[in-house]
Amino acid sequence: MLRKLLRIERKAAGRLVALDTMPHARWSARDYAGLAREGYGRNAVAYRCVRLIAEAAASIPFAVRGEGGGADAARALLARPNPDEAGHELMEGFHGHLQVAGNGYLELTGEAGGTHGLFALRPDRMRVLPSPKGWADGWEYRAGHERRVFSRDRASGRSAILHMRLFHPTDDHYGQPPLEAAARAVDVHNAGGAWAKALLDNAARPSGALVVTSRDGGEARLTESQYERLKGELETLHAGPGNAGRPLLLEGGLDWKPMGHSPQEMDFIEARREAAREIALAFGVPPMLLGLPGDNTYSNYREANLAFYRQTVLPLARKTAGAMQRWLEPWLGEGLGLETDEEALPALSDERAARWQRVGEAGFLTDAEKRALLGLEEIAR
Structure with a gap:
């Protein structure tokens, strides 16, 4: 909403009342639902960034080092984690949650020495249960009326939940997603698209006012019937993309006064492009991979793709491999090695x-x- 400030100045001739509009920017919510809705759900640039990172990181296979039953169980678990998903499908969802929420959760089912299964859990349904000292002592998962609590064995560190999070400077238990850092750029980009759509719906004309004057230049007023007729003609004959370019026929005493700004005056197109590049920067995706114009940071697509893997995808995949190794060792046995198989990457x-x-x-x-x-x-x- 625009906050309206009335400023009254007293002068010798009387009072001068000026109406100033002071706009305050409205930003979307920063919780998981708001980020998922405004960023991933409604912004093409953020959606593509999340998909690029999640799919690329999930395409890097894990190499299991070691011999014996634990290594064989790990290979089988990573290849087919559950009846509904293959290994790369599970990891794609896991990495997608990391980009949108900053937190990713995996649940390990089964007992020690038996058959196991892996499932990705939604971050917005998970809650960390801290110990009196502040460390994570367990997790609570809520889905509808169902409530499950997962505890961690303090002696062995064994837990059915893997909680992987991105760095957050002010939170001890939850990570900060790239989408939160790009949230303001996402809002600017979305607002620019909404503004362009509204402009098209209004025949691509800036807002304005019809001023009624009398023949002698004095004030004049329309009758109620004249007002309703003029309003109906404007809505039916001059609004909407189908009426773009239709000339406005004005009767005697009517004058059109533009009140809005043109896209050139607002530098609207360039603002959207800068917002798109800022979104790509927050995710670590070279703008060239997204088809954004005006970015010449890399000489060709191959260099941009290589930088994307070296600076964004591989660090995330290595972090995931290390976290999963530490998590699975108490269940599948010591000496289990889990690494990213980078030799298999065509990039x-x-x-x-x-x-x-x-x-x-x-x-x-x-x-x-x-x-x-x-x-x-x-x-x-």
Whole structure:
């Protein structure tokens, strides 16, 4: 809402009453529902950023190191975590929650030594249960009238819930999502789209006023019937995209006074582009990958895609692998190794080929040393 401020100035000739409109920006809610609705649900740039990161991070397979039943159980669990999802589908939803909410939750079902299942839980239904010292002692999950409490074993650290969160400087238990940092840019971008739609609905004309004057230039008033007729003609003949360009026929004594600003005056198009680039910056997605015009940070698409994987996707995937390894070890046994299999990424194929060539041409290294540098197993003799 616009707050209206009446400023009254007293002068010798009487009173001068001026009406000033002081607009106050309205921002969308910063809770999970507001971010999901205004950001992911209604903004194409934020939606694409979340999908790009979630799909790219989920496409990086996990490499399970180790032998024995624990490693085999981990491979089976990650390949088919539950009856409804494959491994990459589960991780896509998990990483999507991290981008929108800043928190991701996985639930491990089953007993130690038995068959397990993995399920992603919605962050807005989870609540951290802190201990008297402030550390997370458990979690509460609410879905409708159902309430479940997951506790953590303090001695072993075993818990059925993996809570992974992004860094938040002022919160001990919950993470801050990139979408929250981009929320104001999302609001600007959404408001710009709504403004453009409203302008089209009003025949692409700025707002204005019809002024009635008499023949001698004095004040004049329309009768009630004249007012209603003029109002109806404006709504039916000059509003809406179908009436764009229709000339406004004014009768004697009527004059059109524009009151709004044109898109050029408001620099409206450039403001939307800057907001889109700011959204991409918050997520760590190069604007070139989103098709945003006017961004020449990278010389070509390949460099932008490589920077996206190196600076955004791979750090997130490595963090997830480390968190899942620490979480699964108490359940599947010590010595379980979980890493990201970066050798399988097509986006890094050029870097991989250059590294292989550089190591292969190093004549001062033995074959065993070259294989060790490339992460290959030693050949049994």
